[in-house]
Amino acid sequence: MKQVIPIFKREFVGYFRTPVAYIFLVAFLFISVALAFSRFGGFFKAGVASLEAYFGFFPWLFLIIVPAVGMRLWSEEKRSGTAELLFTLPVTTIEAVVGKFLAGWAFLSLAIVLSFPMAITIGYLGSPDWGVVLTSYLGAILMAGGFLGVCSLTSALTKNQVVSFIVSLAACSVLVFLGYSGFTALLESLVPVGVADAISNFSFITHFSPMVRGIVDAKDVVFFLSLMGFTLFLNVVALER
Secondary structure, three states, X not given: OOOHHHHHHHXXXXXXXXXXXXXXXXXXXXXXXXXXXXXXXOOOOOOOOOOHHHHOOHHHHHHHHHHHHXXXXXXXXXXXXXXXXXXXXXXXXXXXXXXXXXXXXXXXXXXXXXXXXXXXXXXXXXXXXXXXXXXXXXXXXXXXXXXXXXXXXXXXXXXXXXXXXXXXXXXXXXXXXXXXXXXXXXXXXXXXXXXXXXXXXXXXXXXXXXXXXXXXXXXXXXXXXXXXXXHHHHHHHHHHO
């Protein structure tokens, strides 16, 4: 895996070679803060020094943001023919997939961490539980990796970035809505409660929400890491075929 770091550096630096990365970071921060302070977010109405209102929108925000980042991982390489050039170098498929994924994940993590002024704000307004704040950031970063794993896979299956974006949006929407209370209630009316609960366990929301409340369960961490590992494995298979 010695080529992972060079690929990671090449891809991560590549994000900042155009103004698009900076526009993306500013847009992400502006939209996430605007949603938290909107009447739907109720940041001030809650009357509590907490970021729960802020991070509560992340699963829905990631539905657009992460596919926009992930759609170019392989689609652009395949369209321009640089994917073939990449694999003529002494680089294995696994190294290329992991390196590009880690670069995208690092970029998304940077966008999440840059929201630290929100943490400073609640620290100024009250006395927040900093442990809960840290677990919220951890959950957001893990969830971003789960989203990106799915998007990287769909990007490897097509040469068209728009198609990759649409398919990623559809796949990630399913993984979000599976944990939505309204969808779970609908499932429980159609199938036994145990089956409905088992299906909802495949949702991002199911495993992210406890972390926003300060609960770090091993099963939630394992879910996101397993999803990343499984999608990257399929990514390698798709490219090698």
